[in-house]
Amino acid sequence: MERITVLGAGSWGTALAIVLAENGHDTLLWTHRQNQADEINNQHTNKKYLPDTTLPANLVATANLAEAAQHATTIVVAVPTKAIREVCGNLAQLRQEKALFVHVSKGIEPDTLLRISELMRESLGTDLIEDIVVLSGPSHAEEVVLQHPTTVTAACENIAAAEKVQDMFMNGYLRVYTSEDVTGVEIGGALKNVIALAAGITDGLTYGDNAKAALITRGLAEITRLGVKMGGNPFTFAGLTGMGDLIVTCTSVHSRNWRAGNMLGKGLPLEEVLEQMGMVVEGIRTTKAAHQLAQKYDVAMPITAALYDVLFSDKTPKEAVDELMIRMKKPEIDEFQ
Ligand SMILES: NC(=O)C1=CN([C@@H]2O[C@H](COP(=O)(O)OP(=O)(O)OC[C@H]3O[C@@H](n4cnc5c(N)ncnc54)[C@H](OP(=O)(O)O)[C@@H]3O)[C@@H](O)[C@H]2O)C=CC1
Numbered sequence: 001m002e003r004i005t006v007l008g009a010g011s012w013g014t015a016l017a018i019v020l021a022e023n024g025h026d027t028l029l030w031t032h033r034q035n036q037a038d039e040i041n042n043q044h045t046n047k048k049y050l051p052d053t054t055l056p057a058n059l060v061a062t063a064n065l066a067e068a069a070q071h072a073t074t075i076v077v078a079v080p081t082k083a084i085r086e087v088c089g090n091l092a093q094l095r096q097e098k099a100l101f102v103h104v105s106k107g108i109e110p111d112t113l114l115r116i117s118e119l120m121r122e123s124l125g126t127d128l129i130e131d132i133v134v135l136s137g138p139s140h141a142e143e144v145v146l147q148h149p150t151t152v153t154a155a156c157e158n159i160a161a162a163e164k165v166q167d168m169f170m171n172g173y174l175r176v177y178t179s180e181d182v183t184g185v186e187i188g189g190a191l192k193n194v195i196a197l198a199a200g201i202t203d204g205l206t207y208g209d210n211a212k213a214a215l216i217t218r219g220l221a222e223i224t225r226l227g228v229k230m231g232g233n234p235f236t237f238a239g240l241t242g243m244g245d246l247i248v249t250c251t252s253v254h255s256r257n258w259r260a261g262n263m264l265g266k267g268l269p270l271e272e273v274l275e276q277m278g279m280v281v282e283g284i285r286t287t288k289a290a291h292q293l294a295q296k297y298d299v300a301m302p303i304t305a306a307l308y309d310v311l312f313s314d315k316t317p318k319e320a321v322d323e324l325m326i327r328m329k330k331p332e333i334d335e336f337q
């Protein structure tokens, strides 16, 4: 049994805390809201994020970050990308000993262009970090809490740390693989949200299945082009954290990114979409970061560029799709150039 803290009591942090508590670990779930900690401890629910789920009685919550920092030898970071710098920075003030960190967030910090593990190293400082393992793959919280069969990958350059995390999370409904390709896993997980927004848009435009298959496939091509140039293993992008997560996010009604894209495709303005969602839509900020990465690494990412124009330059979704279709002719396979 491990002592584990999960930081962030949204849908994914809560679902993973349930898995860990059910696996017999001494699990403490940190939220920045006292009323949510009280609800979890007293009613064993988290109605805002997982309305139909009863949490196990042995899952305890706290709103005290110092208590959360002291509790564990393993710390799972499950807040959205935009909160990681602040939460890890605060945590670093409250803990002296090293911990094994696991992160499950799917994003890239705009402007700095740091991947999540890089962002954590910068905000935690190296003295606190035993290892950082990224846990990623096709895994909607809504299905994990129903114990529907789900597969994810734990990635770390130190494979022993990835195997330790594999053991912590794995059970009869959550199968965990390992990988050493942190860059490939983090890039695949972050960028699939960009393509899922685009897939939601074409569904909102009622363009049907051909368009969605094209987005998934050509989206994977541009994610792979960038990811390989950043040092990722090309095979990672064909795996769970690449193609697998792209499929689930582009096709599932659970996906926040697909749902937000769908509303945009139906003509709702971005501000209204975000207001209606009430949960994190990582793909919006990641589109900005991915567009910057494409320029930095000189990689063609036409779908990302088109989405960037829709989100940040007032191009209509229909104009963006029309322009994608009449781009210069080219062969399909370009060997990641
Ligand atoms: N949902 C899913 O199925 C999956 C999500 N992920 C990834 O996990 C990460 C978290 O997503 P998810 O759980 O869905 O997000 P949600 O929107 O469901 O929840 C986000 C949680 O983080 C909290 N939070 C936001 N800002 C801060 C802050 N500054 N300090 C402390 N807590 C904060 C929110 O609190 P508040 O209620 O106050 O807003 C909320 O509890 C994302 O990167 C996502 O891509 C990965 C795999 C699956």
Ligand SMILES: O=C(CO)COP(=O)(O)O
Pocket: 106, 137, 138, 139, 140, 193, 196, 245, 248, 249, 254, 255, 256, 257, 258, 280, 281, 282
């Ligand atoms: O990453 C996810 C599933 O693997 C969750 O995607 P959404 O944030 O789009 O819901």
